Amino acid sequence: MTGSIRATPLGAAFDLLAAHELPDGAFFERGGSGVATGSLAEALRVGPAPDLRSLADEVSAALRGLGPSDRVAPVAIGALPFAGGPSSLFVPRRAVVRRDDGETWLIDLADPGEEPPSFRPQRVIGDLPHGAFRPRQLSEEPPSEAYARAVSAAVERIGSSDLEKVVLARTVRVDAGRRLDARRLLHRLRAVEPHCYTFAAPTDSGTLVGASPELLVSRRGDRVRSMPLAGTAPRSGDADEDRGNAEALVASAKDREEHAIVVDAVSEVLAGCCDELTFDDEPVLEPTANVWHLATRFEGALRDPSLTALDLVAELHPTPAVCGTPERLARVSIAELEGFDRGEYAGPVGWVDARGDGDWAIALRCAELSGEEATLYAGAGIVAGSVPEQELEETDRKFRAFLDSLRWG
Numbered sequence: 001m002t003g004s005i006r007a008t009p010l011g012a013a014f015d016l017l018a019a020h021e022l023p024d025g026a027f028f029e030r031g032g033s034g035v036a037t038g039s040l041a042e043a044l045r046v047g048p049a050p051d052l053r054s055l056a057d058e059v060s061a062a063l064r065g066l067g068p069s070d071r072v073a074p075v076a077i078g079a080l081p082f083a084g085g086p087s088s089l090f091v092p093r094r095a096v097v098r099r100d101d102g103e104t105w106l107i108d109l110a111d112p113g114e115e116p117p118s119f120r121p122q123r124v125i126g127d128l129p130h131g132a133f134r135p136r137q138l139s140e141e142p143p144s145e146a147y148a149r150a151v152s153a154a155v156e157r158i159g160s161s162d163l164e165k166v167v168l169a170r171t172v173r174v175d176a177g178r179r180l181d182a183r184r185l186l187h188r189l190r191a192v193e194p195h196c197y198t199f200a201a202p203t204d205s206g207t208l209v210g211a212s213p214e215l216l217v218s219r220r221g222d223r224v225r226s227m228p229l230a231g232t233a234p235r236s237g238d239a240d241e242d243r244g245n246a247e248a249l250v251a252s253a254k255d256r257e258e259h260a261i262v263v264d265a266v267s268e269v270l271a272g273c274c275d276e277l278t279f280d281d282e283p284v285l286e287p288t289a290n291v292w293h294l295a296t297r298f299e300g301a302l303r304d305p306s307l308t309a310l311d312l313v314a315e316l317h318p319t320p321a322v323c324g325t326p327e328r329l330a331r332v333s334i335a336e337l338e339g340f341d342r343g344e345y346a347g348p349v350g351w352v353d354a355r356g357d358g359d360w361a362i363a364l365r366c367a368e369l370s371g372e373e374a375t376l377y378a379g380a381g382i383v384a385g386s387v388p389e390q391e392l393e394e395t396d397r398k399f400r401a402f403l404d405s406l407r408w409g
Contacts, residue, residue, distance in 0.1 A: 047088025210366025274300030
């Protein structure tokens with residue numbers, strides 16, 4: 001893709017979702033800031049590269065080749081597979097970017113002498129939900145009983161080997177009986193989880209849509225942030241019970257162990273990249289609509305300012321929050337015990353621009369939409385003190401929340 005960049009300012013009240021085009025546009029937003037794209041059918045696809053480090057180099061070269069305009073920089077956006085291997089991102093011909101300062105820009109990449117098409121934002125319309133899904137519309141992989149057995153097997157491995165933690169996931173496939181609408185689902189997820197990273201990204205077999213609470217890494221200039229999560233407890237509509245659940249999570253030795261494993265891994269990576277690295281001495285509570293999480297907030301200054309947000313993704317992914325530790329043993333256990341291909345679930349999702357700035361979340365609380373079907377994903381971190389029935393209930397809670405939002409899709 002060659003040519004010029006045209007940047008057009010949009011009003012501060014512009015809704016990014018109005019710029020997201022079906023069926024294959026991309027979207028990433030939190031608190032009103034982020035990126036929404038037009039169709040990616042004619043986008044520049046960077047990759048597939050053999051690994052994330054190679055992809056980061058290729059994306060940087062592609063974006064530098066386009067060059068920033070005076071005010072904004074072109075972006076690459078997409079979702080990357082959990083397991084690594086060949087990966088690619090898209091540089092859209094049209095994107096709307098809202099910066100942290102509230103400025104909103106329409107970015108068009110045009111070939112020499114070409115006029116960009118007219119911009120027609122689509123209204124974002126909420127609607128009444130469809131009825132709840134019936135049991136015959138849902139199928140589990142693996143079944144509940146098999147997942148509980150996998151958790152038991154993981155606990156045995158932890159007790160008899162060097163494995164300390166492994167994250168095991170399961171899926172629910174939904175036959176919706178109607179064509180699912182990613183924009184309506186995004187509209188609902190954003191309303192239910194306003195503090196999460198709401199995203200949509202094309203995959204080889206559909207569109208991955210979700211609202212993730214977990215920030216893998218954010219870069220603005222030389223400033224770097226991360227907020228890994230591990231340790232979970234249910235929310236309650238009763239204020240006293242909800243507070244009690246939160247306090248029990250903070251006091252839980254099992255959950256604090258699970259969280260400490262993640263913090264140690266993230267701090268080791270970021271300490272190698274950053275000066276002035278700071279993070280919470282104790283985990284803090286991070287609420288979502290249906291669960292509490294233990295979180296630790298990191299912030300630092302890059303030692304090497306040439307490192308891009310995607311370079312940092314390559315250094316950090318996968319964290320023990322979505323894989324386990326040691327990584328090699330955790331990957332083996334996932335391959336042997338889970339029984340399905342994660343695809344982009346639990347992989348990085350987000351964007352990076354020509355300056356190297358960007359935001360990357362972990363693709364959690366998500367589903368892959370394909371026509372009338374959706375595949376929902378949920379996982380739990382398994383450590384020595386894990387109880388299979390409790391881990392199964394944790395994944396069930398996550399499924400129930402997303403199934404309710406999917407009624408709007």
